[in-house]
Amino acid sequence: MTTELMRCDNCAKMNRVPTAASGLPRCGSCHVALAWIAAANDDTYDDVVATSAIPVLVDLWAPWCGPCRSVSPVLEKLAHQFAGRVKLVKIDVDQSPAASRRFEVQGIPTLLVLERGEVLARQVGAAGEQALRAWLEQALPTAAASDSSENREAPSDNLREH
Numbered sequence: 075m076t077t078e079l080m081r082c083d084n085c086a087k088m089n090r091v092p093t094a095a096s097g098l099p100r101c102g103s104c105h106v107a108l109a110w111i112a113a114a115n116d117d118t119y120d121d122v123v124a125t126s127a128i129p130v131l132v133d134l135w136a137p138w139c140g141p142c143r144s145v146s147p148v149l150e151k152l153a154h155q156f157a158g159r160v161k162l163v164k165i166d167v168d169q170s171p172a173a174s175r176r177f178e179v180q181g182i183p184t185l186l187v188l189e190r191g192e193v194l195a196r197q198v199g200a201a202g203e204q205a206l207r208a209w210l211e212q213a214l215p216t217a218a219a220s221d222s223s224e225n226r227e228a229p230s231d232n233l234r235e236h
């Protein structure tokens with residue numbers, strides 16, 4: 075099985091993270107969810123993407139694509155910010171013709187949010203960090219979202235006694 079080294083954002087310990095796992099990778103030291111970043115191609119697609127326990131942010135890219143290279147560090151940053159909620163999987167389209175056909179990729183980068191193989195959202199072309207964070211936040215299922223209700227409603231008028 076392939077593993078990648080990932081530093082824990084919480085305690086800075088280095089962890090070995092498998093590219094495919096049935097559960098969620100957690101830090102061996104402090105047990106918080108680790109950012110999960112993996113690569114896949116047509117051979118490993120089923121293991122790495124299709125069977126993922128959490129939604130997958132797929133980055134369909136190629137090494138010769140300039141906009142892909144600019145969006146790549148943004149996606150990695152988001153993988154850390156959304157650790158435990160999304161798995162980032164990079165797919166090199168040149169090595170993955172079947173995946174390119176499956177998602178009818180017309181241009182790259184093409185970004186997809188998948189949940190159990192179902193496309194929840196699609197973004198074609200590079201975008202800035204803010205835009206991509208908002209896009210991802212909206213695409214991800216909200217069930218597990220933390221309850222930090224900061225609804226800024228106007229304060230209600232005090233009831234007055236007459």
Ligand SMILES: [Zn+2]
Pocket residue numbers: 082083084085086087101102103104105106
């Ligand atoms: Zn840790």
